[in-house]
Amino acid sequence: MNRNSLLITAALILVLGIGIYAMSRTAKTPAPHSPAKLQIVASFYPMAFFAQQIAGDKADVINITPAGAEPHEYEPSTQDIVKMEQANLIILNGNVEPWGDSIQANLQNNSVHIITAGEGLGSADPHVWLDPILAKQEVQKISDAITAIDPSDSSFYAANTVALLQKFDQLDTAYKNGLAICSSRDIVTSHAAFGYLAERYGLNQLAIAGLSPDEEPATKALIDTAKFVQGHNVKYIFFESLVSPKLSQTIANETGAQTLELNPLEGLTQTEIGQGQDYFSVMYNNLYNLQLALSCTK
The missing domain is CATH 3.40.50.1980 (Nitrogenase molybdenum iron protein domain)
Incomplete structure (x- = not known):
């Protein structure tokens, strides 16, 4: 409409x-x-x-x-x-x-x-x-x-x-401590949702899509993202639960990386609600996945 x-x-x-x-x-x-x-x-x-x-x-x-x-x-x-x-x-x-x-x-x-x-x-x-x-x-x-x-x-x-x-x-303390010592500080995300979080904790976000997940990236942007992943030895491409993981999976397939969820908390699925998840449980799970992707010392 x-x-x-x-x-x-x-x-x-x-x-x-x-x-x-x-x-x-x-x-x-x-x-x-x-x-x-x-x-x-x-x-x-x-x-x-x-x-x-x-x-x-x-x-x-x-x-x-x-x-x-x-x-x-x-x-x-x-x-x-x-x-x-x-x-x-x-x-x-x-x-x-x-x-x-x-x-x-x-x-x-x-x-x-x-x-x-x-x-x-x-x-x-x-x-x-x-x-x-x-x-x-x-x-x-x-x-x-x-x-x-x-x-x-x-x-x-x-x-x-x-x-x-x-x-x-x-x-905040958990993120500061958990992301203090990491082998990498580059994250490749489904869309540009994590800019403030990345700035707060010294990470570098490269987003496949723009500020809205429905923004379709140009072919050149996908090629540049794949080059970045290979050039910076990025091991994981992050996807989201509320949007299709197709773009993240495409980049991962092209580069040999794996996929991992990083939830922008724009909503919960019925499954997450049924599991009793909330803002804080998702944020702590995001921290765990960031530590895994960036090879951080826990």
Whole structure:
């Protein structure tokens, strides 16, 4: 769907959302026994995970990008639009969601708060959640937004935020120590998601595709990547779980390298969810695979 079609469709859907919202406000319902939970809509997995860790049982957090879907490509459904119209808070990362600007411009419910957690934290590359230090800043922005909406539970949110930030400090320490002494510092990735992480820990990222995994590289770029792999004795080509491993496998076949997963955490698959994986377990698994690929001293 092109941008204009999306805007037209969204406008029609928003009218439906307003009607449902108004009906829900005017319908006679029994008085609740306890205050209603905050309704938080997150654009994709990391934003939803951070919000849920902060808000706990005080909020219903909805990740509108389905499990296994790629957020660079996902477009909100009719139901997603209605949920956003009825939310207290919408959390975007910025520069990942192709629909983000349209939602902010066309949302009809003026009481909905919208934040862009990644705004001001980097360049055109939106993948700030993969750098533990930049992710801490996103967490603090999300915490501040939730607290502003529900100041009566500020101490609860503050305690959860402190605990979450400590986990990021531990993750940062693990990456610093785990990647300190390695035989190589060159990583070849499926798409350019790991620039901030690479810069933070002294690695050199060469991406097969661009900032979005759906960007098809030119033939020359594939040839140059293969030459880099051979010239720098790269042993592993990284692939991702949410996109086809075809390009990574092609480079590996051409160069005699092996493939290994490096997860950009743009979402979890149903299998990963069923295994109980989350942001931190995936980040630690990424560290393990980086150490293997780069022959690091653990």
